[in-house]
Amino acid sequence: MNFVLSPRGAWRPALFALGLLAATAFAETAPVAAPTAILIRNARVFDGLGDALTDGLSVLVVGDKIAKISKDPIVPPEGAVVIDAQGRTLTPGFIDVHMHASAFLPGSISDHASPWQMGVYMAKSLEGFLQRGFTTVRDAGGADGSIADLIDKGYIAGPRLFPSGPALSQTGGHGDNRAPYSAHPYFGRSQELAMSRGLSWLVDGPDEVLRAARENLKNGATQIKILASGGVLSQFDPLHTVQFTPEEIRAAVAAASNWGTYVMAHAYNVKSVRQLLDNGVLQIMHGHLLDEDTIKLAAEKGAVIEFELVWQWSDEVHGKANGLSDVNLAKLHQIKAGMAGYLANLKKYHVLTGFGTDLVGNQEFQNKEFTLRAEYFPPAEVLRQATSQGYAIISLCGPLNKYGKFGTIEEGNQADILLINGDPLKDISILEKPETTLALIMKDGKIFKNLTGRVQ
Numbered sequence: 001m002n003f004v005l006s007p008r009g010a011w012r013p014a015l016f017a018l019g020l021l022a023a024t025a026f027a028e029t030a031p032v033a034a035p036t037a038i039l040i041r042n043a044r045v046f047d048g049l050g051d052a053l054t055d056g057l058s059v060l061v062v063g064d065k066i067a068k069i070s071k072d073p074i075v076p077p078e079g080a081v082v083i084d085a086q087g088r089t090l091t092p093g094f095i096d097v098h099m100h101a102s103a104f105l106p107g108s109i110s111d112h113a114s115p116w117q118m119g120v121y122m123a124k125s126l127e128g129f130l131q132r133g134f135t136t137v138r139d140a141g142g143a144d145g146s147i148a149d150l151i152d153k154g155y156i157a158g159p160r161l162f163p164s165g166p167a168l169s170q171t172g173g174h175g176d177n178r179a180p181y182s183a184h185p186y187f188g189r190s191q192e193l194a195m196s197r198g199l200s201w202l203v204d205g206p207d208e209v210l211r212a213a214r215e216n217l218k219n220g221a222t223q224i225k226i227l228a229s230g231g232v233l234s235q236f237d238p239l240h241t242v243q244f245t246p247e248e249i250r251a252a253v254a255a256a257s258n259w260g261t262y263v264m265a266h267a268y269n270v271k272s273v274r275q276l277l278d279n280g281v282l283q284i285m286h287g288h289l290l291d292e293d294t295i296k297l298a299a300e301k302g303a304v305i306e307f308e309l310v311w312q313w314s315d316e317v318h319g320k321a322n323g324l325s326d327v328n329l330a331k332l333h334q335i336k337a338g339m340a341g342y343l344a345n346l347k348k349y350h351v352l353t354g355f356g357t358d359l360v361g362n363q364e365f366q367n368k369e370f371t372l373r374a375e376y377f378p379p380a381e382v383l384r385q386a387t388s389q390g391y392a393i394i395s396l397c398g399p400l401n402k403y404g405k406f407g408t409i410e411e412g413n414q415a416d417i418l419l420i421n422g423d424p425l426k427d428i429s430i431l432e433k434p435e436t437t438l439a440l441i442m443k444d445g446k447i448f449k450n451l452t453g454r455v456q
């Protein structure tokens with residue numbers, strides 16, 4: 001990952017820029033005047049849990065919730081909008097459990113963006129996620145609660161956002177994105193705690209880990225992200241490196257659990273993942289170099305192992321153009337070599353994975369993840385990963401989830417609903433063209449796109 005450096009406080013003008021963008025973009029992207037009720041008739045429903053579609057269902061949305069699902073005709077309430085789905089597939093809105101709202105451009109470009117540009121780009125990036133069908137995302141390093149707040153208030157048309165704030169990295173770790181041989185932010189030019197307000201803090205020792213984690217929680221993080229092994233897109237840390245000590249990991253876990261939430265950790269190799277599992281971290285991001293015994297151990301502990309395929313594809317195809325070095329590409333190939341066996345073990349031990357993409361730049365390829373996964377998992381499983389599993393993972397933040405239940409089509413849930421032209425259980429690659437495939441996008445009962453042409 002190529003972290004975007006910006007000094008502490010630089011986000012204030014960026015947020016102002018977001019406000020400016022909202023003022024101009026609102027007319028196009030804001031939900032149509034929210035009706036009190038929307039009735040969708042004649043839909044084939046994938047509920048987020050099952051294996052098949054159920055034909056001929058009606059779904060009534062009242063306010064922001066799914067009020068009723070029925071095979072029998074539902075009489076629309078007075079003044080309701082009625083949409084004839086004409087047999088289209090209705091699914092829950094998709095959930096991406098690993099994305100970075102502030103990493104929308106190849107690093108070499110975003111390194112030079114002004115905070116004003118960053119804010120505007122981020123708003124556009126978030127709108128892109130929503131228009132690809134993602135009504136909920138978990139930011140794995142970057143955005144803080146201020147961005148979630150702007151979305152919740154309707155200034156940005158974006159998915160429901162569960163931010164982590166800047167990820168915690170040790171000196172020389174996956175989040176240490178300084179230029180070669182440059183000064184340390186504490187010992188050199190700056191007294192700031194932050195390595196970067198954009199994507200990572202640089203912290204060493206349990207005290208600094210505690211302070212950074214608490215700062216993130218204060219700023220609206222719903223979980224804490226730590227970087228606990230080498231990574232592909234950093235320059236100085238080989239994939240075999242173990243990052244953070246047990247004491248540092250336990251400090252992050254203590255800070256998170258005091259707020260009723262959890263720690264998610266970037267880690268690839270066996271040694272770092274075992275150290276995480278031994279010290280209270282039960283959400284592993286990537287884990288692509290794990291052996292069978294470690295995956296079995298993770299499964300026994302009820303851990304989540306979240307993986308992604310699309311960034312590997314993107315880096316292979318576009319990495320050179322995006323400025324990836326030979327060091328980065330060598331690490332990419334090290335990971336790709338073992339993917340088939342790794343995924344077979346995740347399946348064998350029924351590990352909860354969710355659906356993550358982790359694209360740093362080229363986010364327009366996000367939905368290719370559906371197609372790439374279908375080489376290893378049945379389409380219904382991929383859709384469960386992107387809906388009900390995503391909710392199961394994200395809702396582990398307990399009391400910090402202020403949005404209720406989502407990710408499945410069930411009465412009482414938040415009304416996050418997609419209408420899809422075609423049957424993704426037969427051909428999931430249709431989701432790669434959301435501009436034509438997604439006929440309706442609804443979040444919290446508000447319509448953000450409607451191509452059905454059947455509104456009465």
Ligand SMILES: [Zn+2]
Nearest residue numbers: 098100140358
């Ligand atoms: Zn990431």
